[in-house]
Amino acid sequence: MQTKIIRGGRGNSWKQLRLKKVWQYRSLIYAFTMRDIKSQYAQTKLGIVWSLIQAITAALVINLFFGILIKMNTGSIPYILYAFPGMMSWYFFSYIVNQAGTSLVQSQHIIKKVYFPKLILPLYKSLVGMVEHLIWLAVFFGMALLMAFPLQITLLALPICILTNIIAGLSVAVWLSALTVRYRDASHIIPFVIGFGVFVTPVFYKAAMIPEAYHFLLYWNPMAGVIESYRWCLLGMPFDIHYIYGFIPMVVLLVTGLFYFRKVEGIIADVI
Secondary structure (H helix, E strand, O other), X not given: OOOOOOOOOOOOOOHHHOHHHHHHOHHHHHHHHHHXXXXXXXXXXXXXXXXXXXXXXXXXXXXXXXXXXXXXXXXXXXXXXXXXXXXXXXXXXXXXXXXXXXXXXXXXXXXXXXXXXXXXXXXXXXXXXXXXXXXXXXXXXXXXXXXXXXXXXXXXXXXXXXXXXXXXXXXXXXXXXXXXXXXXXXXXXXXXXXXHHOOOOOOOOOHHHOOHHHHHHHHOOHHHHHHHHHHHHHHOOOOOHHHHHHHHHHHHHHHHHHHHHHHHHOOHHHHO
């Protein structure tokens, strides 16, 4: 009887990233995703209703403070509709960073028993988060319908917005998930990224409120571009082409994160 030893390897070529291997295990991605979705929704009393309540409550609270009390001017667009795309995009990003960023540590009991490409873990977490993101989108369309807000032809670009949102989250989460293998304290970075990032990203406020001299900080912020693309897509607002710059650090983070993830993949089962 022969024993086959599967080694992770530490190569630095595109081929050694073994993304094709991840695709071969796509059925496992589906199984993990459905398991978490059933656990999150089917096995709770409120299920999907809780996500609806959470989205609606968040919208009402933000509208109370920024739309009614502070009276933030968003022109002809009701503030609640203006803010909601930013809220749901940031929530989706933070979910991916938090859940996918700690996915290896959370799944250590599986990693030690069965071989599979470990990149599956952060990937499937982003798919689980997308289910709740779609629920938030349904709430947005419901509010737009109640307010008789016309939908734009730009809505056809919604899948691209969702994809860039996922890439933005994974660009941080892949790095964090790999770092937590060797440095458990890396998980403490997550609350900082989410807590600080929401203030330097136009989630609740208009980008025009930032002095023009500091607009370059917005342009190089990947999530600022993602949120503004949602507002262009859902609300028909103009999109500043300079936000394209933000996709450069996003792609760089993702690619370097994939290489680093591949580098430590072979030792995950030993040190986790």
